[in-house]
Amino acid sequence: MVSKKSKGLVLLAMLLILTGNVVAASTTPIEIIRITTESVLSILSDKAIDVTARRTKVRKTVEDKFDFEEMSRRTLSTHWNRIANNEKREFVPLFKELLENVYLSKLEQYADVRVKYQKETIEGNYASVFTIANTVSADVEIPIIYKLLLKDTKSWKIYDVQIEGISLVNNYRSQFNQILGTGNKPFSQLLDMLRKKNMEFSKDSVSTSSTYKFTGSK
Amino acid sequence: MNSKYGIEVAVGSFLSICFACVIYLSIQLGNFQLMNGSGYKVNANFAETGGLKKGATVEIAGVEIGRVKDIKLDDKTYMAIVYMLIKDEIKIQEDSIASIKTKGLLGDKYVQIAPGGSENILKEGENIKETESAINLEDMLSKYAFGGVK
CATH class of the missing domain: 1.20.5 (Single alpha-helices involved in coiled-coils or other helix-helix interfaces)
Structure with missing residues (x-):
């Protein structure tokens, strides 16, 4: 009798795990964007917590929605192939920190934003989610397109964001190309610049340390 | 006589x-070519071409690497499909980004390609997935300078 009961429990647990997985895998790109955006907006409008706590909360919410390694690979483009693995390992968290520093401070000005989730297009492993952010105070509509990739992780992750038609990856790609030239400048120069830039941000405002771990090169 | x-x-x-x-x-x-010209075709979808014309140049780092062969409208998504003929010797990576840019402030529109780092090279008939549409300066100006209309 006991064994039957435990068997039943195991079965129930397995069923729960299975359905849980199905739900996770079937979360559509537009749902991921909707859930993440809404939770970020609710954190931003929560005036009870201080700036540091708010930023940490936002960081935690968005962190696993982005594929920072893919973003780094795409922004460094041809340079990614020539640099050593340890340089990649250094670059990814620095780049992530830079993005967080730049965008977290910007985000705080947009706590009153209203977002319309227009549509999603899926083509194989690639998806685009079209949204329009409407700032209530300025009454300006800003089109934002999120580009997501379904990698071996079984969940969609953002690898590029287009604001007003301007791609984040392309913006940094051209900047890094200018800094690194045609490949004759040492990569450490770019790493130093990123470190310096991040230092400036942490001097200006409160910034918690990045927790990203590089998993390996693709 | x-x-x-x-x-x-x-x-x-x-x-x-x-x-x-x-x-x-x-x-x-x-920009009319007597013969079809050699090269391979790739296409890219844009939400806005901003008046890009057939025969416009396709450039990498300001160097012409191909021409726009045709522009059509996808009747389902209402996106513009730009067909380009690229020189055979030029390889375009899968993660390259195609943007529609303007020469100077008011010049002709052209397609600029920022090469990626992927090992996958685009083949005949394949699609450049990453695109940046033409930016409408007038729209931007009015939006940010004057705000929207309530």
Whole structure:
């Protein structure tokens, strides 16, 4: 009798795990964007917590929605192939920190934003989610397109964001190309610049340390 | 009789030279290619082409690597599909980004490609997934300078 009961429990647990997985895998790109955006907006409008706590909360919410390694690979483009693995390992968290520093401070000005989730297009492993952010105070509509990739992780992750038609990856790609030239400048120069830039941000405002771990090169 | 024949020949050859000039000019000005041209075709979808024309150049680092062959409208998504003919010797990576840019402030539109780092190279008929649409300066100006209309 006991064994039957435990068997039943195991079965129930397995069923729960299975359905849980199905739900996770079937979360559509537009749902991921909707859930993440809404939770970020609710954190931003929560005036009870201080700036540091708010930023940490936002960081935690968005962190696993982005594929920072893919973003780094795409922004460094041809340079990614020539640099050593340890340089990649250094670059990814620095780049992530830079993005967080730049965008977290910007985000705080947009706590009153209203977002319309227009549509999603899926083509194989690639998806685009079209949204329009409407700032209530300025009454300006800003089109934002999120580009997501379904990698071996079984969940969609953002690898590029287009604001007003301007791609984040392309913006940094051209900047890094200018800094690194045609490949004759040492990569450490770019790493130093990123470190310096991040230092400036942490001097200006409160910034918690990045927790990203590089998993390996693709 | 003989002098009349001479005049006819002169007029005839003058006219033929004129015709040749007209044909040469129309080829040069219209970016018209006599033959289909060699190369391979790739396409890219844009939400806004901002007046990109057939025959516009496709560039990497300011160097011409191909031409726009055709622009069509996808009747399902209402996106513009831009067909480009790229020189055979130029390889375009899968994660390259195609953007529609303007030469100078008010010049012609062209397609700029920022090469990626992927090992996958685009083949004949494949699609550049990453695109940046043309930016409408007038729209941007009015939006940010004057705000929206309530």
